[in-house]
Amino acid sequence: MEIDITNLETEMNRGFLQILVLAALEQKMYGYKMLKFLEETGYTVEENTLYPILRRLEKNGVIKSEWDVSGDRPKKFYLITPLGRSMRKKALSIWGKQNDILKKIMED
Amino acid sequence: MYRNLENYLLEISHYLAVKEGAEEILAEIKSHILEKTEAEFETINEDNISKIISGYGKPQQVAAKYLEGFEIISPTFKRHLFLYTGILFVCHLGLSLIAFLFHSSMVGFPFLYIPDMNIWQFIFYVPMAFIYDLGLVALFLYLVTQKKREIRLPWPRLFAKAKPANELRKPRISFMVFLILIFLMFLYFFVQFGTIFFASMNNPSNPVPMFDRSASLYYSLLFLAMMACEVIGYAVRFISRSRLLDLIKNFVILILLQFVWNNPMKADFAEIPGVDLKNNMIAFILIITIVVAFKFLRSLISVGIQQFTLKK
Numbered sequence: 001m002e003i004d005i006t007n008l009e010t011e012m013n014r015g016f017l018q019i020l021v022l023a024a025l026e027q028k029m030y031g032y033k034m035l036k037f038l039e040e041t042g043y044t045v046e047e048n049t050l051y052p053i054l055r056r057l058e059k060n061g062v063i064k065s066e067w068d069v070s071g072d073r074p075k076k077f078y079l080i081t082p083l084g085r086s087m088r089k090k091a092l093s094i095w096g097k098q099n100d101i102l103k104k105i106m107e108d
Numbered sequence: 109m110y111r112n113l114e115n116y117l118l119e120i121s122h123y124l125a126v127k128e129g130a131e132e133i134l135a136e137i138k139s140h141i142l143e144k145t146e147a148e149f150e151t152i153n154e155d156n157i158s159k160i161i162s163g164y165g166k167p168q169q170v171a172a173k174y175l176e177g178f179e180i181i182s183p184t185f186k187r188h189l190f191l192y193t194g195i196l197f198v199c200h201l202g203l204s205l206i207a208f209l210f211h212s213s214m215v216g217f218p219f220l221y222i223p224d225m226n227i228w229q230f231i232f233y234v235p236m237a238f239i240y241d242l243g244l245v246a247l248f249l250y251l252v253t254q255k256k257r258e259i260r261l262p263w264p265r266l267f268a269k270a271k272p273a274n275e276l277r278k279p280r281i282s283f284m285v286f287l288i289l290i291f292l293m294f295l296y297f298f299v300q301f302g303t304i305f306f307a308s309m310n311n312p313s314n315p316v317p318m319f320d321r322s323a324s325l326y327y328s329l330l331f332l333a334m335m336a337c338e339v340i341g342y343a344v345r346f347i348s349r350s351r352l353l354d355l356i357k358n359f360v361i362l363i364l365l366q367f368v369w370n371n372p373m374k375a376d377f378a379e380i381p382g383v384d385l386k387n388n389m390i391a392f393i394l395i396i397t398i399v400v401a402f403k404f405l406r407s408l409i410s411v412g413i414q415q416f417t418l419k420k
Contacts, residue, residue, distance in 0.1 A: 031136065032143045047144075048165045051136060052173040055129070073143070076136050 017045060017053055019095065022088040025063055025080040034078070054078055062087050112154050113141060116161050123171035125178070133174060137164070181246060182253045188261055189242075189249055195264065196241040198409055204230070204237060205362065205401055209369045219244065227366055275349035279342055287339050294332060304328045307378035307385060316378050318385060323375030330368055334361050334396075351411050358404035365397050 024037055031051055038045055057063045062084030068075050080088070117134045124130045141160050142152060149156040164170065181189065200220075207214050207222045208230045214222040225233055252259055294304045301315060303324030308316040317324050341357035377385040 030139075032140050032147070046165070047140060048170045048173055051133070051140070052176070055133065055174065073139055074135065075139055075143070076132075 013045070015091075017049070018057065019088065019091050021050075021053060021057060022062065022080055022084050022091070025078055025084070028077045028079045030068075030075040030077050057084070110152075110154050110157050112161065113138060113157050116141075116164075116167060119167035120171050123168050124174060125171075126174060137170070140164075179253060181249045185249045185253065185261070188263070189245055191263070192245040192248075193238075193242045194409070196245060197238050198405060200237045200241055201234065201408065202401070202405060204233060205404075209366060209397060211370070226370075227363060230366070276345055276351060276354055278349070279345040284342055284346075287342055291332075291335050291339050294335060298328050298332060302328075304331060305389075307380055307383075318389070319375035319377055327368065327375075330364050334364050337361050337364070351407055355404065355407035355411055358400055358407055361400050362397075362404055365393070365400060368393055369397070 020038060020043060021034070024034055029037065031047070031054065035045065035047055035050060054063065054065075058065055058078070062081055063078050064081050065076050065078045068077055117138055120137065121130060121134060124133060126133070141157060141164065145152050145156045145160045148160070200222075203214055203220075204222050204225075206212075208225055211224055213224045214220060222233075223229075252261070297304045297306075301317065302321060303317045303319070305318035305324060305327060306315045307318045310316075319327070337357055337360050341354065344353055377389075
């Protein structure tokens with residue numbers, strides 16, 4: 001019997017995607033470009049999932065955005081803020097601890 | 109301008125109940141779809157846009173992702189919603205019954221208006237009253253949720269721990285026989301004398317009826333019907349001891365009592381010195397009404413609260 005872990009994967013990705021976004025936004029990027037960037041690293045995310053997360057992170061002040069209207073069509077660019085860097089550091093620390101705990105349990 | 113894209117964005121906007129930034133969200137989705145269409149198909153046209161849109165998701169799902177964490181009513185209030193509605197509905201129904209039986213209307217602006225109703229209006233009013241109470245409680249919980257403060261709502265133990273809608277007591281054959289005998293005795297009186305209400309039975313072969321013939325017929329038939337309900341209700345317990353059946357039985361008796369109250373004592377009462385038969389009769393009917401109404405509300409609480417709170 002094949003186990004469906006879609007829900008679990010979605011739950012796990014929820015936090016992980018936020019860390020990924022904070023890591024990726026060291027350089028200015030707009031949504032579509034970020035999707036492609038993440039895809040190149042091997043991580044696939046649905047577009048309708050990414051944008052709401054970007055909006056939530058922006059609302060929390062960890063990333064900021066600005067519209068670039070100079071091209072063919074307007075694009076919304078995102079960039080991490082100092083608060084976001086601080087959050088990313090803490091999030092990576094938590095993630096590291098979680099990994100250590102898991103490794104320890106699995107070794108036992 | 110691409111019509112399908114505009115329609116898609118318009119539909120998302122219908123579901124996008126955010127306080128601010130809805131236009132910006134839509135602009136970003138539009139920008140993304142156009143960018144992706146160009147990247148994947150090189151040419152932007154309605155056909156290609158449709159393919160990208162189908163992959164982006166249904167409008168309702170897209171909007172829902174932006175609304176995560178914005179509940180209309182906090183899920184933690186789910187049991188409060190049903191408990192409060194149950195309590196409010198019982199009070200509402202009680203007041204409606206009083207208004208209905210005593211032919212009066214009640215106003216408690218702006219939350220309550222119970223009109224003077226006839227039997228059919230009352231039957232239609234009851235489900236509407238429930239929907240109204242549910243809406244009122246939902247509105248209250250919505251406002252509490254939107255406050256986003258930690259508010260501790262009261263949890264009335266009396267109602268929350270109301271006896272579950274367990275089964276009625278096991279019926280006894282002896283009591284069933286007793287009920288049937290009582291009913292048959294009154295039926296015999298009715299067949300024999302045309303009434304079950306007597307002012308005097310000093311002469312058993314020729315008792316004095318309490319009212320004139322037409323009133324005797326009217327009230328006797330109603331009370332016999334009530335007794336029949338009790339007998340049938342008790343008999344049904346041998347098959348099913350559901351509280352819901354008890355609720356239905358009491359409701360039917362209340363309806364019959366309504367016919368008693370809605371036909372004021374215009375009867376010609378027999379005259380017995382020193383005895384006010386009319387007031388005695390009114391007091392008798394009032395006691396029966398109170399007892400049946402109490403039993404009805406008790407069944408309602410038992411069935412309703414259990415149904416709406418503890419099983420949820």
